[in-house]
Amino acid sequence: MLDQGESPLESMARAFAACNGERFPLDGGSSKVLRFMLERPDGCDAIVSPHAFEIRFGWHPSRHRYFLRIAPAVVSELLLLSGHSVGQAVRARIGPGTVPALQFPAWSFGRRLLWLDHSAEAISIRVRNGADALDQDARALLDPIAYELTFIDFPSPLACPKCAAASLRYRRLSDGALLCASCARSFLLGDMP
Numbered sequence: 001m002l003d004q005g006e007s008p009l010e011s012m013a014r015a016f017a018a019c020n021g022e023r024f025p026l027d028g029g030s031s032k033v034l035r036f037m038l039e040r041p042d043g044c045d046a047i048v049s050p051h052a053f054e055i056r057f058g059w060h061p062s063r064h065r066y067f068l069r070i071a072p073a074v075v076s077e078l079l080l081l082s083g084h085s086v087g088q089a090v091r092a093r094i095g096p097g098t099v100p101a102l103q104f105p106a107w108s109f110g111r112r113l114l115w116l117d118h119s120a121e122a123i124s125i126r127v128r129n130g131a132d133a134l135d136q137d138a139r140a141l142l143d144p145i146a147y148e149l150t151f152i153d154f155p156s157p158l159a160c161p162k163c164a165a166a167s168l169r170y171r172r173l174s175d176g177a178l179l180c181a182s183c184a185r186s187f188l189l190g191d192m193p
């Protein structure tokens with residue numbers, strides 16, 4: 001897919017400019033990605049580099065890639081929420097808050113810990129659930145998300161409602177949904193026909 005507009009290096013330059021205090025307003029796309037990063041308490045690890053804007057969400061171990069041109073507004077808004085003007089050594093508690101979004105209804109998020117840093121090559125962002133966190137927790141926030149996989153065993157094979165593949169064992173995600181190993185889609189037991 002051809003990405004119209006600016007090149008990855010131009011997007012990266014704007015993301016670094018956001019780290020240096022330049023403001024880039026949210027649009028529909030960047031608001032949506034920021035919502036993914038903040039709305040659920042599971043948190044995320046994100047990296048912005050000239051190669052990709054890549055996010056690993058706390059509820060799913062795979063890495064999701066987004067257009068780099070989305071990153072400057074995301075970085076800019078995170079800094080605004082954190083009260084920091086510069087995107088270096090940011091360890092902050094943010095939220096609860098509401099983000100007004102063009103083209104979409106405003107969305108809200110709970111208390112989060114935010115960790116944001118940059119090197120010459122990349123910007124790293126970590127978001128964690130901050131519901132019970134103290135200021136010292138924000139300062140200590142350095143470890144990548146650890147995925148403790150939880151599995152549920154069934155006494156007889158259970159058919160995935162999405163692809164019909166049957167399995168005795170399903171991985172349970174943090175929101176309680178079961179993940180099908182055959183089609184990689186998730187479903188809730190309550191949604192079963």
Ligand SMILES: [Zn+2]
Binds near residue numbers: 165180183184185
């Ligand atoms: Zn399936």
